[in-house]
Amino acid sequence: MPTLEIRDLHVSVETKEGPKPILRGVDLTIASGETHAIMGPNGSGKSTLASALAGHPKYEVTSGTVTLDGEDVLAMSVDERARAGLFLAMQYPVEVPGVSVANFLRTAKTAISGEAPALRTWGKEVRGAMENLRIDSSFAERSVNEGFSGGEKKRHEILQMELFKPHFAILDETDSGLDVDALRVVSEGVNRAKETTDVGVLLITHYTRILRYIKPDFVHVFVDGRIAEEGGPELAERLEAEGYDRYVGTGATMSA
Amino acid sequence: MTATTTDHSRAVADGAHSHGLVPAGSRAERVTSFDLADIPVPSGREEEWRFSPVARLQPLFAETLASDGVTVTVEAAPEVKVETVARDDARLGKAGKPGDRTAVSAWNAVTEATVVTVPAEAVASDVTSVRIDGVSKDATAQHLLVHAERHSEAVVVIDHRGDALLNQTVEVVVEDGAQLTVVSVQDWADGAVHAAAHRSTVGRDARLKHVVVTFGGDVVRITPDATFTAPGGEVEMVGLYFADADQHQEHRLFVDHGVPSCKSRVTYKGALQGSGAHTVWVGDVLIQAEAEDTDTYELNRNLVLTDGARADSVPNLEIETGEIxxxxxxxxxxxxxxxxxxxxxxxxxxxxxxxxxxVRGFFAELIDEIGVASVEERLLASIEAELEKSMSVITGAPAAE
Structure with a gap:
């Protein structure tokens, strides 16, 4: 059973004033099929963890380890990580003009599985997945993320999660900016992926709202670049009632 | 990213509306002449030469030029007529006067010209290919006239290869109701220096698609002009360029709306990579007072792939009537x-x-617009080859053969 292990991870971000430490010793182990919610106030480093795991060049790992089934993730390039089974649903998906969604999905799927998907079944699979996520079929011919609304971008991210079938998916604030209907559609997609592929999920969120639709097995409270408290789903309920004040003590608030 | 987008649909007529980097005086006042004495050798400080490597173009400014630096081979569609004529042939010089020193030098230096005629009402069943091969480094003048007679239809591809110092005139005459596509591909070897003046006239309800594709050569400077001679004309100018280290690729366009109810669209896109890669795009559009109901839009996009490359982009729009x-x-x-x-x-x-x-995504929309399958395929292949070069720089691996 695949395991994603993060040990004592320290990460700095490049700034004009030089490297600035963001993550200060993160320890986390995720097994297949598990869903871990990472919650925390703005600026606590949640999204940095997501980007660093995917290998974004802006973030430098200064110490610590990340392994996927014992393989050194940090030694892998961005594309190698994806092919090893890591998937990052991005908070701000990037527009790629002139590259159609259909072409992009096929190219990525081919790269990840090492062979082109069978024409007969692939088209049907894509259409079915798009239908499930209420993505109009015309999107296949549109340029990746170009002119998509916030909700369309997030659904397009989850579409990829369903089609690429990663071992571990990191959802970086996938719920932010979604209305209730879109949140439900996106959550259904994540839950389908969980049921059909045994994917391990790292769900990064500021709000508890999405946890009504995607049930976490574990909840981690992220404060100042490390995990301040861990627990089961009941921890999320407490956060809902109390906010992050008791962790940060600076009046940081939280809304559900 | 620097970007400017301007809609002048509701601009007021203010004589010579223009903005961005405004050249001295109106484009309409620029000297044009068949006489060498009227257009002296530039110093490089002139508006139309300020981006250009004038020293490297120097051989092409001469009063006399050879004629044997390139060979011209035409494979014509069966409906299309090809002739070689003397320089005093009455059909030459009808598409406007030279507008800069290379253009006037080329006009005066040629001894003969190639004339490609699409007869009236003929519809060419195949692409007509004009192959220009550089065979020596003698500074050479060459002249081509593509003449689409009334209600004819044709596609003409001018293909430049090899190494040469070429000063060229391409005249394009599109008569009433004709539909002509002219494609000029600059696929020169390293070392080539090429100046070309493309002068086009577009008649009543005629349509010209003018395509420029520049990949090779050390210095390529092309000045496509289009002039409408009667209402209802349409010009689509499409350009695609890819500059490598130390290449200079310059495209200066001028669309002259002097009659009512004509339409022009200019879309040029370029990619640059490597130290010293330099591209210049200047798009001048003049809407004269008589040219009511004009519809025009021009666009230039540049994608800088590596450090050390420079793209200059200067759109100029002069509007002398508010009724557009x-x-x-x-x-x-x-x-x-x-x-x-x-x-x-x-x-x-x-x-x-x-x-x-x-990068393919960047060019995709443009490649679709060209509409000539053989050119599109070659273009995709050339883009691949260029990308192989940049990949070898980025990854340190040798470029694939």
């Missing part, structure tokens, strides 16, 4: 977006493939 259907321009130059690269790589796509996707 639409007028606008847009210009943007941006660096290769590392976030796009990250996004694609985070989906398992290797870096070389990801870069290819982005």
């Amino acid at each position: 259907a639409g007028a606008g321009h847009a210009s943007a130059t941006g660096r290769f977006d590392d976030e796009q690269l990250f996004y694609l790589m985070a989906r398992g796509i290797p870096e070389t493939d990801a870069r290819r996707l982005v």
